[in-house]
Amino acid sequence: MDHFLYRDGVLHAEDVPLTDIAAEIGTPFYIYSTATLTRHYGLFTEALEGMPHLVCYALKANSNQAVIKTLGDLGAGMDVVSGGEYARAKAAGVPGDRIVFSGVGKTRAEMEQVLAGGIRQVNVESEPEMELLSRVATDMGVTVPVTVRINPDVDARTHEKIATGKAENKFGIPISRASEVYAMAARLPGLDVVGIDVHIGSQLTDLAPYEAAYEKVADLTRTLRAEGHSIRRLDLGGGLGIPYTRTNEAPPLPLDYGAMVKRVLGGLDVEVEIEPGRLIAGNAGLLVASVIYVKSGEGRDFLILDAAMNDLIRPAMYGAWHDIVPVIEPAPGSEQQPYDIVGPVCESGDTFAKQRQMPRISAGDLVAFRSAGAYGAVMSSEYNSRPLIPEALVKGDQFAVIRPRPSYEDLINRDRVPSWL
Numbered sequence: 001m002d003h004f005l006y007r008d009g010v011l012h013a014e015d016v017p018l019t020d021i022a023a024e025i026g027t028p029f030y031i032y033s034t035a036t037l038t039r040h041y042g043l044f045t046e047a048l049e050g051m052p053h054l055v056c057y058a059l060k061a062n063s064n065q066a067v068i069k070t071l072g073d074l075g076a077g078m079d080v081v082s083g084g085e086y087a088r089a090k091a092a093g094v095p096g097d098r099i100v101f102s103g104v105g106k107t108r109a110e111m112e113q114v115l116a117g118g119i120r121q122v123n124v125e126s127e128p129e130m131e132l133l134s135r136v137a138t139d140m141g142v143t144v145p146v147t148v149r150i151n152p153d154v155d156a157r158t159h160e161k162i163a164t165g166k167a168e169n170k171f172g173i174p175i176s177r178a179s180e181v182y183a184m185a186a187r188l189p190g191l192d193v194v195g196i197d198v199h200i201g202s203q204l205t206d207l208a209p210y211e212a213a214y215e216k217v218a219d220l221t222r223t224l225r226a227e228g229h230s231i232r233r234l235d236l237g238g239g240l241g242i243p244y245t246r247t248n249e250a251p252p253l254p255l256d257y258g259a260m261v262k263r264v265l266g267g268l269d270v271e272v273e274i275e276p277g278r279l280i281a282g283n284a285g286l287l288v289a290s291v292i293y294v295k296s297g298e299g300r301d302f303l304i305l306d307a308a309m310n311d312l313i314r315p316a317m318y319g320a321w322h323d324i325v326p327v328i329e330p331a332p333g334s335e336q337q338p339y340d341i342v343g344p345v346c347e348s349g350d351t352f353a354k355q356r357q358m359p360r361i362s363a364g365d366l367v368a369f370r371s372a373g374a375y376g377a378v379m380s381s382e383y384n385s386r387p388l389i390p391e392a393l394v395k396g397d398q399f400a401v402i403r404p405r406p407s408y409e410d411l412i413n414r415d416r417v418p419s420w421l
């Protein structure tokens, strides 16, 4: 469920008509709903009730300061994968002891940054990383809580670009070598081994791969404890999928996910962390665009929008589907026709949808892409010198721009022309 509904014939974000926002800030833009973000975070905390837990929002899904602050103020922890994300979380007021640091390629500078600023734990992904972290921590005279990310070799059955838990993926250490790596961690100074980390992929639409991975984590917990390690925290990753269409998809609910976590891991006397990104932010955002032209091609009609692949790359990158709906509600039973929906960028890959059934659309109409709150704005670029589009946040009947549209001067003034040129 989200908070983008037709009211009086106009698609609203909570209590604000999208036509009002478009009139004020121009198109294209991203719009997020506070109520939806809040609701989705709450679904996870409810799902894990009865078990010590921290929901760490994976802020790579949507890292706008206002979004981070909305969730951080509710008590959410944060999962960050870079020094930039760590700085964003801190700037939004999230304390270091609610931030976990993930990622396969942490640099020395990033380690120094999080150890100085405070960190709940570092999820270590390899032996060389562990050795470096130990050196950095001892140089700084601190001890850092760590987990080791294990690769459970399970098939998440999701898009190949976002599967991370198979042996051939670059993530984590093979579970078969866990004992060896934990023994090494225990020997190294400056590290406090607190638990195990696992994250098998994104947009998972089935609980079975999770359950298979968590069973392995439960077994490993017992093994490592028997080997003398104090395993007290399990980071279970993120990845729960969302419905991108209204019709034929029913990914597992957070409540069912939580029930499975409690069933598989509840008896271990551990604290759990989860790292949802997409499920919290995905359906909390829309991308709103205008139709520039309706162009008749050879046997097909094109809707040419003012939004493009640089603003929302998921269709070009993952072949992803987004529901695209008119902002003005079509009359009930109005006739549908197929359109190819494209942007103005000079690449044929700049195609959002092919032969998509839509009610009749005219130039100047507004359309909204649903489920665009995660991996939308954060993956955008200024390709074709198209300035990043604004983001706005709605709460009830108020809205605010949370990232303004840069001017062409802003764009150009970031470059430097050498004095000798």
Ligand SMILES: *Cc1c(COP(=O)(O)O)cnc(C)c1O
Residues within 6 Å of the ligand: 058, 060, 061, 079, 081, 102, 103, 199, 201, 202, 203, 237, 238, 239, 240, 275, 276, 277, 278, 279
């Ligand atoms: C991407 C990622 C997540 C979030 O994945 P979602 O599919 O957005 O829930 C969580 N943890 C790690 C380590 C990740 O890389």
